[in-house]
Amino acid sequence: xxQLVQSGAEVKKPGASVKVSCKASGYTFTSYDINWVRQAxxxxxxxxxxxxxNSGNTGYAQKFQGRVTMTRNTxxxxxxMELSSLRSEDTAVYYCAAGIAAPDYWGxxxxxxxxx
Amino acid sequence: VIWMTQSxxxxxxxxxxRVTISCRMSQGISSYLAWYxxxxxxxxxxxxxxxxxxxxxxxxxxxxxxxxxxxxxxISCLQSEDFATYYCQQYYSFPWTFGxxxxxxxx
Numbered sequence: 001x002x003q004l005v006q007s008g009a010e011v012k013k014p015g016a017s018v019k020v021s022c023k024a025s026g027y028t029f030t031s032y033d034i035n036w037v038r039q040a041x042x043x044x045x046x047x048x049x050x051x052x053x054n055s056g057n058t059g060y061a062q063k064f065q066g067r068v069t070m071t072r073n074t075x076x077x078x079x080x081m082e083l084s085s086l087r088s089e090d091t092a093v094y095y096c097a098a099g100i101a102a103p104d105y106w107g108x109x110x111x112x113x114x115x116x
Numbered sequence: 117v118i119w120m121t122q123s124x125x126x127x128x129x130x131x132x133x134r135v136t137i138s139c140r141m142s143q144g145i146s147s148y149l150a151w152y153x154x155x156x157x158x159x160x161x162x163x164x165x166x167x168x169x170x171x172x173x174x175x176x177x178x179x180x181x182x183x184x185x186x187x188x189x190x191i192s193c194l195q196s197e198d199f200a201t202y203y204c205q206q207y208y209s210f211p212w213t214f215g216x217x218x219x220x221x222x223x
Contacts, residue, residue: 035212037160045152045160045203047212061211095159102150102207104171106159 002026004096004107011113017084020110022096029077030054032098032105036070036081039109040092048094051079086114118142118206122215128223133194137218139204141185148208151180151189154217155200163202164189194220 007021022034036048049060051070058070069082079096094110097103119142129135139149147167152160162171164180167187177192191198199222204215 044217045154045205045214047205047214050210050212059210097159099162101148102162102165102205104162104165106161109159 002098002105004098004105006094006096006107006110009111009113011115012086014087014114014116016086016114017082018086018112019080019082020094020096020112022079022081022107024077024079024098027098029072029074032100034070034072034079035097035099035103036068037095037097038092039095040089043092046092048081053079083112086112088114090114117211118145118209118213120204120206120213120215122204122218124218125216127218127220129194129220130223131194131196133223135191135194135220137189137202137204139182139187139189139215141187141206144184145206145208147183148206149180149182149187150205150207151178152203152205153198153200154203160203191220 003025005023010018012018030053033050035050038046048064051058053072060068067084072079091114096107098105121140123138149167151164153163154160163174163178168180179190181188201217201219203217
Protein backbone atom coordinates (compact mmCIF):
# COMPACT_ATOMS: atom_id res chain seq x y z
CA UNK A 1 0.00 0.00 0.00
CA UNK A 2 1.09 3.57 -0.62
CA GLN A 3 2.80 5.15 2.36
CA LEU A 4 4.50 8.47 2.96
CA VAL A 5 6.59 8.48 6.12
CA GLN A 6 7.93 11.80 7.33
CA SER A 7 10.83 12.62 9.61
CA GLY A 8 10.32 13.40 13.27
CA ALA A 9 9.48 16.58 15.13
CA GLU A 10 11.97 19.43 15.13
CA VAL A 11 12.62 22.37 17.44
CA LYS A 12 14.48 25.26 15.88
CA LYS A 13 15.56 28.74 16.89
CA PRO A 14 14.46 31.80 14.95
CA GLY A 15 16.65 32.35 11.92
CA ALA A 16 17.58 28.69 11.58
CA SER A 17 16.60 26.27 8.82
CA VAL A 18 14.72 22.99 8.93
CA LYS A 19 14.70 20.12 6.46
CA VAL A 20 11.80 17.68 6.55
CA SER A 21 11.94 14.37 4.69
CA CYS A 22 9.15 12.32 3.19
CA LYS A 23 9.91 8.71 2.26
CA ALA A 24 7.55 7.12 -0.24
CA SER A 25 6.79 3.43 -0.61
CA GLY A 26 4.21 1.24 -2.30
CA TYR A 27 4.34 2.99 -5.66
CA THR A 28 6.82 4.26 -8.23
CA PHE A 29 8.20 7.41 -6.63
CA THR A 30 8.38 9.33 -9.90
CA SER A 31 4.71 8.70 -10.74
CA TYR A 32 3.14 11.26 -8.43
CA ASP A 33 3.87 14.92 -7.78
CA ILE A 34 4.75 15.74 -4.19
CA ASN A 35 3.09 18.71 -2.55
CA TRP A 36 3.87 20.27 0.80
CA VAL A 37 1.09 21.69 2.97
CA ARG A 38 1.37 23.14 6.43
CA GLN A 39 -1.07 23.73 9.26
CA ALA A 40 -0.53 25.94 12.28
CA UNK A 41 -2.19 24.78 15.49
CA UNK A 42 -5.94 25.30 15.28
CA UNK A 43 -5.66 26.80 11.81
CA UNK A 44 -6.45 25.76 8.26
CA UNK A 45 -4.36 24.16 5.55
CA UNK A 46 -1.80 26.19 3.62
CA UNK A 47 -0.22 24.97 0.37
CA UNK A 48 3.50 25.68 0.14
CA UNK A 49 4.53 24.24 -3.19
CA UNK A 50 4.99 21.17 -5.37
CA UNK A 51 7.71 19.10 -6.94
CA UNK A 52 7.75 16.68 -9.83
CA UNK A 53 10.01 13.86 -8.59
CA ASN A 54 10.79 12.77 -12.13
CA SER A 55 12.10 16.07 -13.48
CA GLY A 56 12.83 17.82 -10.20
CA ASN A 57 10.75 20.78 -11.38
CA THR A 58 9.25 22.80 -8.57
CA GLY A 59 6.71 25.54 -7.98
CA TYR A 60 6.41 27.52 -4.78
CA ALA A 61 3.72 29.69 -3.27
CA GLN A 62 4.80 33.31 -3.49
CA LYS A 63 4.66 33.61 0.29
CA PHE A 64 7.55 31.14 0.60
CA GLN A 65 9.59 32.15 -2.45
CA GLY A 66 13.22 32.58 -1.48
CA ARG A 67 12.82 30.65 1.77
CA VAL A 68 11.68 27.20 0.66
CA THR A 69 13.50 24.56 -1.37
CA MET A 70 11.99 21.23 -2.42
CA THR A 71 14.29 18.47 -3.57
CA ARG A 72 14.32 14.72 -3.94
CA ASN A 73 16.57 11.68 -3.96
CA THR A 74 15.02 9.22 -6.37
CA UNK A 75 17.41 6.43 -5.38
CA UNK A 76 15.78 6.28 -1.95
CA UNK A 77 12.30 7.50 -2.97
CA UNK A 78 12.51 10.46 -0.64
CA UNK A 79 11.39 14.06 -1.00
CA UNK A 80 12.65 16.94 1.08
CA MET A 81 11.35 20.35 2.04
CA GLU A 82 13.76 22.85 3.50
CA LEU A 83 12.54 26.12 5.00
CA SER A 84 15.05 28.78 6.00
CA SER A 85 15.04 31.98 8.06
CA LEU A 86 12.52 30.45 10.41
CA ARG A 87 10.31 32.65 12.52
CA SER A 88 7.76 31.91 15.20
CA GLU A 89 4.93 32.05 12.65
CA ASP A 90 6.44 29.02 10.92
CA THR A 91 5.52 26.83 13.89
CA ALA A 92 3.19 24.29 12.32
CA VAL A 93 2.68 20.70 11.24
CA TYR A 94 4.16 20.16 7.80
CA TYR A 95 2.66 17.50 5.52
CA CYS A 96 3.86 15.97 2.30
CA ALA A 97 1.11 14.78 0.00
CA ALA A 98 1.27 12.83 -3.25
CA GLY A 99 -1.09 12.35 -6.12
CA ILE A 100 -1.67 12.88 -9.81
CA ALA A 101 -4.01 15.81 -9.24
CA ALA A 102 -5.62 16.38 -5.85
CA PRO A 103 -3.29 14.58 -3.43
CA ASP A 104 -4.75 11.32 -2.24
CA TYR A 105 -1.82 10.15 -0.13
CA TRP A 106 -0.56 12.13 2.85
CA GLY A 107 2.30 11.74 5.26
CA UNK A 108 1.66 11.67 8.99
CA UNK A 109 2.91 15.22 9.44
CA UNK A 110 6.01 16.71 11.05
CA UNK A 111 5.70 19.26 13.84
CA UNK A 112 8.21 22.07 13.49
CA UNK A 113 8.42 24.37 16.51
CA UNK A 114 10.28 27.66 16.21
CA UNK A 115 11.16 29.06 19.59
CA UNK A 116 14.01 30.95 21.19
CA VAL B 117 -4.60 33.77 -6.73
CA ILE B 118 -8.00 32.07 -6.57
CA TRP B 119 -9.78 32.92 -3.33
CA MET B 120 -12.24 30.55 -1.77
CA THR B 121 -15.12 31.20 0.58
CA GLN B 122 -16.21 28.12 2.47
CA SER B 123 -19.37 28.16 4.59
CA UNK B 124 -20.43 27.67 7.25
CA UNK B 125 -17.33 27.68 9.43
CA UNK B 126 -19.17 25.73 12.13
CA UNK B 127 -22.06 23.35 11.66
CA UNK B 128 -23.91 21.74 14.57
CA UNK B 129 -25.80 18.63 13.59
CA UNK B 130 -27.12 15.34 14.89
CA UNK B 131 -26.48 11.80 13.77
CA UNK B 132 -28.76 11.03 10.85
CA UNK B 133 -28.96 14.63 9.63
CA ARG B 134 -28.32 15.68 6.06
CA VAL B 135 -25.67 18.39 5.95
CA THR B 136 -24.29 20.57 3.20
CA ILE B 137 -21.12 22.62 3.02
CA SER B 138 -20.52 25.23 0.35
CA CYS B 139 -17.42 26.49 -1.34
CA ARG B 140 -17.39 29.52 -3.64
CA MET B 141 -14.46 30.50 -5.87
CA SER B 142 -13.36 33.98 -6.85
CA GLN B 143 -13.11 32.74 -10.45
CA GLY B 144 -14.14 29.68 -12.41
CA ILE B 145 -12.15 26.50 -11.87
CA SER B 146 -14.13 24.07 -14.04
CA SER B 147 -14.33 20.93 -11.87
CA TYR B 148 -10.86 21.06 -10.36
CA LEU B 149 -12.11 20.88 -6.80
CA ALA B 150 -11.43 18.41 -4.00
CA TRP B 151 -12.95 17.86 -0.58
CA TYR B 152 -11.00 16.59 2.43
CA UNK B 153 -11.95 15.38 5.88
CA UNK B 154 -9.60 15.98 8.78
CA UNK B 155 -9.85 14.63 12.30
CA UNK B 156 -7.84 16.06 15.23
CA UNK B 157 -4.19 15.11 15.12
CA UNK B 158 -4.52 13.38 11.75
CA UNK B 159 -3.63 14.23 8.17
CA UNK B 160 -6.43 15.24 5.82
CA UNK B 161 -8.10 12.46 3.86
CA UNK B 162 -9.32 12.91 0.32
CA UNK B 163 -13.07 12.35 0.01
CA UNK B 164 -13.96 13.73 -3.40
CA UNK B 165 -12.01 14.96 -6.41
CA UNK B 166 -13.02 16.46 -9.72
CA UNK B 167 -15.88 18.08 -7.80
CA UNK B 168 -18.05 14.97 -7.71
CA UNK B 169 -15.93 11.80 -7.98
CA UNK B 170 -15.88 9.76 -4.80
CA UNK B 171 -12.44 8.58 -3.77
CA UNK B 172 -12.14 4.82 -3.49
CA UNK B 173 -13.28 3.55 -0.11
CA UNK B 174 -15.27 6.65 0.81
CA UNK B 175 -18.85 5.89 1.88
CA UNK B 176 -21.58 6.74 -0.60
CA UNK B 177 -23.31 9.05 1.90
CA UNK B 178 -20.72 11.62 0.80
CA UNK B 179 -21.37 13.42 -2.46
CA UNK B 180 -20.09 16.48 -4.23
CA UNK B 181 -21.59 18.73 -6.85
CA UNK B 182 -20.96 21.93 -8.74
CA UNK B 183 -18.68 23.38 -11.37
CA UNK B 184 -17.28 26.75 -12.24
CA UNK B 185 -17.45 28.81 -9.06
CA UNK B 186 -19.98 27.13 -6.76
CA UNK B 187 -19.53 23.74 -5.15
CA UNK B 188 -21.23 21.70 -2.46
CA UNK B 189 -20.33 18.77 -0.27
CA UNK B 190 -23.29 16.82 1.05
CA ILE B 191 -23.37 14.16 3.73
CA SER B 192 -26.73 12.45 3.33
CA CYS B 193 -27.03 10.77 6.72
CA LEU B 194 -24.46 11.93 9.25
CA GLN B 195 -22.69 9.18 11.17
CA SER B 196 -20.72 9.51 14.40
CA GLU B 197 -17.43 9.08 12.56
CA ASP B 198 -18.26 12.05 10.30
CA PHE B 199 -17.80 14.64 13.03
CA ALA B 200 -14.65 16.32 11.79
CA THR B 201 -13.41 19.35 9.88
CA TYR B 202 -13.91 19.53 6.12
CA TYR B 203 -11.89 21.53 3.61
CA CYS B 204 -12.39 22.30 -0.04
CA GLN B 205 -9.34 22.79 -2.25
CA GLN B 206 -8.90 24.03 -5.80
CA TYR B 207 -6.22 22.52 -7.98
CA TYR B 208 -7.10 24.42 -11.15
CA SER B 209 -4.12 26.74 -10.90
CA PHE B 210 -1.12 27.45 -8.72
CA PRO B 211 -1.02 28.44 -5.97
CA TRP B 212 -3.42 25.78 -4.84
CA THR B 213 -5.75 27.17 -2.22
CA PHE B 214 -7.90 25.71 0.53
CA GLY B 215 -11.14 26.87 2.02
CA UNK B 216 -11.10 28.03 5.62
CA UNK B 217 -12.65 24.78 6.83
CA UNK B 218 -16.01 23.69 8.25
CA UNK B 219 -16.11 22.02 11.62
CA UNK B 220 -19.02 19.62 11.92
CA UNK B 221 -19.81 19.17 15.59
CA UNK B 222 -22.37 17.23 17.56
CA UNK B 223 -25.49 19.24 18.29
